[in-house]
Every structure is written in structure tokens, then in C-alpha cells.
Amino acid sequence: NAGVTQTPKFQVLKTGQSMTLQCAQDMNHNSMYWYRQDPGMGLRLIYYSASEGTTDKGEVPNGYNVSRLNKREFSLRLESAAPSQTSVYFCASSEARVSGSQGTQYFGPGTRLTVL
Amino acid sequence: AQSVSQHNHHVILSEAASLELGCNYSYGGTVNLFWYVQYPGQHLQLLLKYFSGDPLVKGIKGFEAEFIKSKFSFNLRKPSVQWSDTAEYFCAVNGKNTGFQKLVFGTGTRLLVSP
Numbered sequence: 001n002a003g004v005t006q007t008p009k010f011q012v013l014k015t016g017q018s019m020t021l022q023c024a025q026d027m028n029h030n031s032m033y034w035y036r037q038d039p040g041m042g043l044r045l046i047y048y049s050a051s052e053g054t055t056d057k058g059e060v061p062n063g064y065n066v067s068r069l070n071k072r073e074f075s076l077r078l079e080s081a082a083p084s085q086t087s088v089y090f091c092a093s094s095e096a097r098v099s100g101s102q103g104t105q106y107f108g109p110g111t112r113l114t115v116l
Numbered sequence: 117a118q119s120v121s122q123h124n125h126h127v128i129l130s131e132a133a134s135l136e137l138g139c140n141y142s143y144g145g146t147v148n149l150f151w152y153v154q155y156p157g158q159h160l161q162l163l164l165k166y167f168s169g170d171p172l173v174k175g176i177k178g179f180e181a182e183f184i185k186s187k188f189s190f191n192l193r194k195p196s197v198q199w200s201d202t203a204e205y206f207c208a209v210n211g212k213n214t215g216f217q218k219l220v221f222g223t224g225t226r227l228l229v230s231p
Binding site: 031033105108 | 159
């Protein structure tokens, strides 16, 4: 049981390049999330997927797109990377809205992205 | 809108000192409260959580937190810290109005424990 996995661990991009961050969970969770972590700002929600087939914007969605490929996988795409997107990106998952876990989220190891 | 405040951005303690990290939230409905820890170079791990019942909750590694509803607070405590507690600590809240899905995080408190 690997929990939440993310690839790649590190990535360096040039301004304008595109890339996709991959996330997968093996806990049979319905909901998945993408956050970015910047110094002094905590974690900010980029997008989330309440269940397979649905996605919604979070606090900082501009410049990103997401795909909920299936129940296990939730990818984050940067179409044209900008230096302001230099950050550490975390994927998380949680059980369904109505469950005993009350939305407890479990996090992946993160992707450290640098945009030059 | 929901918000979480962690007033201590950096805390430096010696080993065996007692720890209390402040967390205050703003939310107008039923909430769940969480403390996560992030050790250097690692991902966030759940320390403890409060859903309902006894307002004093115990988590892993000797940590505990007390929910004081009247003060909208959920402070994290540990009687005696160790060097291995050096990490960043995040308080988070979700609310019934968003189906308990959107977690709102504080900006974090970076704890350094000197041996």
C-alpha cells in the first residue's frame, strides 16, 4: 500500500515549456487535490476533484489544468510555465464527502518544480 | 470565508522544553481541525485531528491539542520536545458547508529544536 505517489520528484523547466505532474493513490479514495507550497504561505489549493469525473477550481487555479483520469489518478498540467510557478507541488487524497474520516487528507511526497 | 492563523512563524527551543503552537480559525459553522507535520524534505503527515467529543485530542509522538470553541483555537502542545521534532507544523480546518472537503491551511510554524 504505497498511499499517494507523485512523479517526478524534481523538475526544471524553462519559461514557456509545458509539463504534466502525475499523481496516483491506492487507497480507493474518491477525492483528490493539488496544492502548491510556497515559503511563508502554507499550502494553497490549486484544483480538486471531489469524485471521478468532476474537477473544481481552488484558491490559485490560474495557469494550471487538471485531469481526473480515473479514480486512482489525478494529473496537473502547466501549459506554459512561468517563474511564478516555481514551487513545491503536493497531491493529496481523501475519502468521500460523507464518511467517518471527515475529509482527512493524505499527502504525496511532492514535486519540486523550478521554472527558469 | 474560512481562514487559519498561526501567529508563530518561527520557534526555537532547547530539547526538553515545553511546546505550544497557536492556531486560530475563522469559520461560521461546524468544523474539523487538523495538525499536520512536515519534517525536512518530506511530505505532510497527519499529527492529530479533532472531529467531535473530548476537546483534548492526543496524536502521535506525544503531541496533543485542545479545541477551545469559545476562542476558535486549536493549539498544539508537547510537554518535552526532542531534536527530532524539528519540522514545520501546519494547522488546518475544514467545514461542513464545503462538505468537509476543502482543507484550509495556516501558513505554518517552523520549529527548530536545538540539542
